[in-house]
Amino acid sequence: MTDTETPLRPLTRLQQSMIALAMMAMGAGMTINFVVVAPLARQAGLAPIEVAGILTFSSAIYAFMIPIWGRIADRIGRKRVMVFSLMAMGLLNMAFLFALSAALAGVVTGLAAFFLLAFTRLWFGLLAPGLQPASMAAMTDATTTLTRAGGLGMLGASMSVGSILGPAGAAILAPFGALVPLWGTIILNIVVGIILAFVLPRTRKTTRASHRPTPLSVRDSRVAPHLIFLFIYFMAIGMIQQTIGWFIEDRYNFVDTAAHTASEIAVRHTGIIFSCLAAAMIVVQFGYIVPRRPDPRKILPIGLGLVAIGYICADTFEPFWAMCLSFLIAGVGGALAVPSANALGSLSVDRHEQGSAAALLAAAPPAGFVFGPLIGAGLYSIATPLTLYASAGVMAVLCIYAFLVTSKKTLTPS
Numbered sequence: 001m002t003d004t005e006t007p008l009r010p011l012t013r014l015q016q017s018m019i020a021l022a023m024m025a026m027g028a029g030m031t032i033n034f035v036v037v038a039p040l041a042r043q044a045g046l047a048p049i050e051v052a053g054i055l056t057f058s059s060a061i062y063a064f065m066i067p068i069w070g071r072i073a074d075r076i077g078r079k080r081v082m083v084f085s086l087m088a089m090g091l092l093n094m095a096f097l098f099a100l101s102a103a104l105a106g107v108v109t110g111l112a113a114f115f116l117l118a119f120t121r122l123w124f125g126l127l128a129p130g131l132q133p134a135s136m137a138a139m140t141d142a143t144t145t146l147t148r149a150g151g152l153g154m155l156g157a158s159m160s161v162g163s164i165l166g167p168a169g170a171a172i173l174a175p176f177g178a179l180v181p182l183w184g185t186i187i188l189n190i191v192v193g194i195i196l197a198f199v200l201p202r203t204r205k206t207t208r209a210s211h212r213p214t215p216l217s218v219r220d221s222r223v224a225p226h227l228i229f230l231f232i233y234f235m236a237i238g239m240i241q242q243t244i245g246w247f248i249e250d251r252y253n254f255v256d257t258a259a260h261t262a263s264e265i266a267v268r269h270t271g272i273i274f275s276c277l278a279a280a281m282i283v284v285q286f287g288y289i290v291p292r293r294p295d296p297r298k299i300l301p302i303g304l305g306l307v308a309i310g311y312i313c314a315d316t317f318e319p320f321w322a323m324c325l326s327f328l329i330a331g332v333g334g335a336l337a338v339p340s341a342n343a344l345g346s347l348s349v350d351r352h353e354q355g356s357a358a359a360l361l362a363a364a365p366p367a368g369f370v371f372g373p374l375i376g377a378g379l380y381s382i383a384t385p386l387t388l389y390a391s392a393g394v395m396a397v398l399c400i401y402a403f404l405v406t407s408k409k410t411l412t413p414s
Helices: 013-043 048-076 078-104 110-127 131-142 148-176 180-199 224-252 262-292 296-316 320-346 351-361 364-382 386-404
Strands: none
Touching: 013 048, 013 078, 013 131, 013 148, 013 180, 013 224, 013 262, 048 078, 048 110, 048 131, 048 224, 048 364, 078 110, 078 131, 078 180, 131 148, 148 180, 148 262, 224 262, 224 320, 224 351, 224 364, 224 386, 262 320, 296 320, 296 386, 320 351, 364 386
């Protein structure tokens, strides 16, 4: 099929790559909270359910504000919103870091510490969500019907890579101080925001009819099952990401040494676990998925099964090397499952609707992370390994569904 359509607002390959870099920076900045904030906030005197409540509260506001910032971006320009959001992420993460430092130092304690941390995350949820809708709108305008799914897929993949590399970077930076990884993401967000300010063209009004596809409804019977599937998947992932730092800290009982504090050691070990996930997902994604392009219907249940096995092994085998191996297995499973589920969702609609489907499916991760951390913290408070087994159980149910239902569907709509 020949692509004769002209993009509404073309972007160069460099400009598109810089938007992808911004999404990667956003992914890194958001997920590093699970490596650093979860264990340190507990040491500051907050209960696990309070820590999860703060992050869930922020995630809920963040998800609610995404469409609002999308409309703002349409009105004042995508570039302005993207740059503002990256700067807001950096500065508000800095404010959160100072608040957390005050809580760790005992300057604020108890409910005062809880409300101070919640207040800073409130503003993060209000001001930072603009990057995702503005980036997707800019990429939609910069692509044609035939290239739109690929362009939006690149943004989703970039955010996923960032969410993997952020925690992995924490393992590298943690020896220099437990809070140093947060400084790394703060600097990254601000620097990328400055780069976008110079690289991206100013959004101009145009009299030409917009070619942007009509958004799909969440009730669309073709996409809704895939959206629910991904929501449940990421809710289970959120349960693990919220509690894995606590699990490592409680299992291995780190103590201060002459070189490092127990907090620094806990953050480093948590980062190593996330690094194992990162290594497995990157190797499988670029070593197998991209070059081989396997049938997503066949590898989706395999991936989900591997994630479930990895979580069960993480609790069954106590040595830290065994836990690393367990999360390598889970990482392989995630690398097979997530792209397959997204691909099946996009392929459930007509070609000209695939960009809209990709945008709709992108809402599943933040929606899942609204509920997952809070559920995970609640289960963890009941029994330490319960979160791992509950998440593994969810993955097993999804695996059975993928095998019995999803694997039987056609790859293109009838």
